[in-house]
Each structure stands twice: as C-alpha cells, then as structure tokens.
Amino acid sequence: GQNIDQPTEMTATEGAIVQINCTYQTSGFNGLFWYQQHAGEAPTFLSYNVLDGLEEKGRFSSFLSRSKGYSYLLLKELQMKDSASYLCAPMDSNYQLIWGAGTKLIIKP
C-alpha cells in the first residue's frame, strides 16, 4: 500500500535550523511536494522535487532521494511565523497526491 511517515510534532528555537523528514512508499512516483499549513488556514505550496538532490528557495530547502523513498524540508533562520504544519505529499503513478498527516512545528522564542 501507499504510506507516508513524518514526525507528528517538532519544536525549535527562533533563529535556529530545523529539518523535517518524510519517508514514503507509493505506487509509482511523479515527484514530491511540501506544503505549509497554518492553523485554521488552507495549505500553501512550498516546494516540488522530481529529481534527486537539493532545491533551495530562500530560507527553505527541500531534498529528495528517490532510491531511499526519502525527503526532507530544511528551514533556516526560523521565525515565529514559521510555526505551522508541514505536509509531505508524493505524487503516485496516477498523478494523485498522497498526503502525510503533517508535522506540527512549534517555534519558541
């Protein structure tokens, strides 16, 4: 079956760096998305990886290893506004997104 595994909750300090891991098993693979979701709001797009390696976009970077079924989201210079849930979502062979339950990131001053 298809499965996504990411930590339920993480805590980090303002100004620090945090890495959110995601492992996945899907029927086929057509890339992996990361979305950010603030409490009570809609998810918003952060990144998309289809090839192995690191994609950097400002303070956020996303890494993919297709052979390991593994991705991570790296957040640098953490700000209080980064407190949110981060959703890992690989795309299967039918181009459907398979969503993890998300990692709730708590930023402390």
Added chain:
Amino acid sequence: TAGITQAPTSQILAAGRSMTLRCTQDMRHNAMYWYRQDLGLGLRLIHYSNTAGTTGKGEVPDGYSVSRANTDDFPLTLASAVPSQTSVYFCASSDSSVTNTGELFFGEGSRLTVL
C-alpha cells in the same frame, strides 16, 4: 485576487439533511479536487475532476457526489449527512498541463459539523 472561493465557511447540519458545498475558481485550471481533513490524518481525496464534464472517485467517495458542468465550478453534495462527515473540506485546483508541476491551489476551507 480571487483564486478559489468556497462557501459556506462553516455550517452546522442535522444528520440526514442534504448539503452542497460550493467551489468556484477563476484561474481556468482544468483539474479540481475535493479533500477532507481530519485531525491526525492526512488530506483525503473525496472526488476529483480532470476536466469539465468528467469526474472521478478518490479515496473516500462514499456519501458524496460531485458535478463539473463547467471549468469554474465544482460543487460537492452530501445527500444525507452523517456525523462521520464532520470535517474540514478543502476544494483545490491545478493546471495539470505537462509543463506545470501540478501545484495545488486551495480554497480557504469549509468547516462542516453534522449533529
């Protein structure tokens, strides 16, 4: 800037009643989706539509129906609501052309409580 508009924002519904959640997008995206989000679970796909005039079943379609009469609108209907349908419902759209990453754009969500 509009994007995707959902209505209502929230609703309390008696069990057994019918309800239609509305979703309209102005981005001319060909693909649209309905998801439900429950605490501790990932987003689960209810129904989708790859293009106007076509619909498909997602992971949890039972108790729900959709229609796609035109590009912009994708309503979700609960014919006879049950308490297990209490959830937050998100409508989303994407431009699924081959040159696009398939990024989803979400509406603000509709919080439905069935009593």
